[in-house]
Amino acid sequence: xxxxxxxxxxxxxxxxxxxxxxxxxxxxxxxxxxxxxxxxxxxxxxxxxxxxxxxxxxxxxxxxxxxxxxxxxxxxxxxxxxxxxxxxxxxxxxxx
Numbered sequence: 681x682x683x684x685x686x687x688x689x690x691x692x693x694x695x696x697x698x699x700x701x702x703x704x705x706x707x708x709x710x711x712x713x714x715x716x717x718x719x720x721x722x723x724x725x726x727x728x729x730x731x732x733x734x735x736x737x738x739x740x741x742x743x744x745x746x747x748x749x750x751x752x753x754x755x756x757x758x759x760x761x762x763x764x765x766x767x768x769x770x771x772x773x774x775x776x
Contacts, residue, residue, distance in 0.1 A: 687722060687731035694736050697721065699773060701734070706769060707754055730744060 694701050697719055701711060705721050712731055714721035732752065734768040742750075756762045770776075 685730045687733050689733040689735055691735050691737045691739060693741065694719070694738055697734060699775070702773075703766070703769070704732075704734075706766065712759055 701721070707725070709723045709725045709732070710721045712724040720734060722731045724731045724735050735768070
């Protein structure tokens with residue numbers, strides 16, 4: 681069988697798509713597909729052959745302890761510096 685991963689989905693809070701896209705752009709991801717003004721889209725990173733679908737949902741937020749099992753991981757040659765940049769960005773956006 682020759683099956684390849686196409687994408688995986690990640691639920692986000694309502695009205696947060698633009699902020700989440702801004703964050704992923706800082707992680708070198710680009711929006712790949714979005715229909716008109718839909719509140720979901722697909723993003724890609726050039727170096728990986730799979731996509732992430734971001735979907736705004738009204739689901740109750742998942743507690744952090746459970747969310748650890750469903751996350752998106754990134755690799756970096758300069759993790760401390762990159763984490764500091766994301767921390768600064770999130771503080772500027774008022775995200776805790």
